[in-house]
Amino acid sequence: MAALTKRLTHYATGGGCACKIPPGELEDVLAGLGVAAPANAPGEIVVGLENGDDxxxxxxxxxxxxxxxxxxxxxxxxxxxxxxxxxxxxxxSDVYAMGGRPVVAVNLLCWPRDVLPYDVAVEVLRGGAQMAAQAGCHVAGGHSVDDPQPKYGLAVTGLADPDRLLRSDAGEPGMPLSLTKPLGLGVLNNRHKATGEVFPEAIATMTRLNDEASAAALAAGIRCATDVTGFGLLGHVYKLARASGVTAVIDAAAVPFLEGAREAVRDGYVPGGTRRNLAWVTPVTDFGTTDEETRLLLADAQTSGGLLLAGEIPGAPVIGELRPPGPHAVVVR
Incomplete structure (x- = not known):
């Protein structure tokens, strides 16, 4: 592979899911966008734009x-x-978060062709293909464009039982909340971009599929879930609580964090996306005496994070519960 003039993360302004459009701004864009289903469209929309599901x-x-x-x-x-x-x-993960199984995917590749050599792109595509193969998902073609910043991902199609979905609006008071991966990916990735330090635990976490967690949730009869990605734990739990008409209570002491995550916050490696997440959820959250460091970690923009489940499965810590609706959609204690 050709040597690069600078590190790969320095060819882009953002990084991972922290480069998403902020959640509040995105909701403003989507507000009122509802489009009636065409009369001749096959099938029936079961989950659409309503609650921002995965x-x-x-x-x-x-x-x-x-x-x-x-x-x-x-x-x-x-x-x-x-x-x-x-x-x-x-x-x-978005397919697993709905209780589905991925079947086929196509590549999406944006590449600065005059800046980054194509053999780097080959490695990116090879990594994506290996992960899809691990998931038992075909990769068949895709689309590429010349772009000033490199971007990569997949469009994925899966199958599911429409009567056994995992969705964000199915939460009820009394359900426990479980989390299948630790937090801290955003701040550790930001530290990696700034310093070049490599965090093997973070890479292992981001490359662990959510297939087993999804299957375990379905086997346990769970019907309410979402994955935790760019809007952070607090952003995604807020969306779940709002869609379900409940209050979500988070026990901050029970939430798992990656090694080095707190140190990354203390040393100032907080992504802009994490701070925007916290600003978005603060008006709807009762933080009590929770310190700023913990608030930032709970709002940290995750990339390929775990599933947030309204229920319990083996190996996933219970980090809170759903309660009847109160003055705040989210409570952190």
Whole structure:
């Protein structure tokens, strides 16, 4: 592979899911966008724009539904193969977060062709293909454009039982909240971009598929879930609580964090996306006496994070519970 003039993460202004459009701004864009389904469209929309779920779901026949999603982002690590693996795992996660199984994906590649050599792109695509193969998902073609900043991801199509979906509006008071991966990916990735330090635990976390967690949730009869990505734990739990008409209570002491995450916050490696997440959820959250460091970590913009489940599965810590609606959508204690 050709030597680069600078590290891969320095070819882009953002990094991973922290480069998403801020959640409040995105909701303003989508407000009032509802489009009536064409009369001649096959199937029935089961999950659409209403609650910002992780993927769209269309019932096509009986107990068969198609799950459709897309996700791509700028480099989150300097190793192109790892970036491809992480981006693919992140895109596949949206299907798992709905209780589906990925079947086929197509590549999305934006490449500064006059700046980055194509053999780097080959490594990115190879990483994505390996992760899709691990998921048992075909990769068949895709689309590429010349772009000033490198971006990569997948558009994924999966299958699911429309009567056994995981969705954000199915939460009820009394349900426990579980989290399947530790937090801190955003601040550690930001430190990696700034210093070049490599965090193997973070890479292993981002490249771990959510397939087993999704299957365990379905087996346990869980029907309410989302994955934790660019809007942080607090952003995603707020969306779940709002869609379900409940209050979510988070026990900050029970939330797992990656080694080095707190130190990264203390040393100032907080992504702009994390700060925007915290600003977005603060008006709807009762933080009590929670310190600023913990607030930032709970709002940290994750890339290929875990599943947030309204229920319990083996190996996933319980980090809170859903309660009847109160004055705040989210309470952190």
């Amino acid at each position: 993927a769209a779901v269309v019932r096509v026949a009986g107990d068969n539904a198609v799950v459709s999603t897309v996700d791509f982002f700028t480099p989150v690590v300097d190793d192109p193969f790892d970036w491809g693996r992480i981006a693919a795992a992140n895109a596949l």
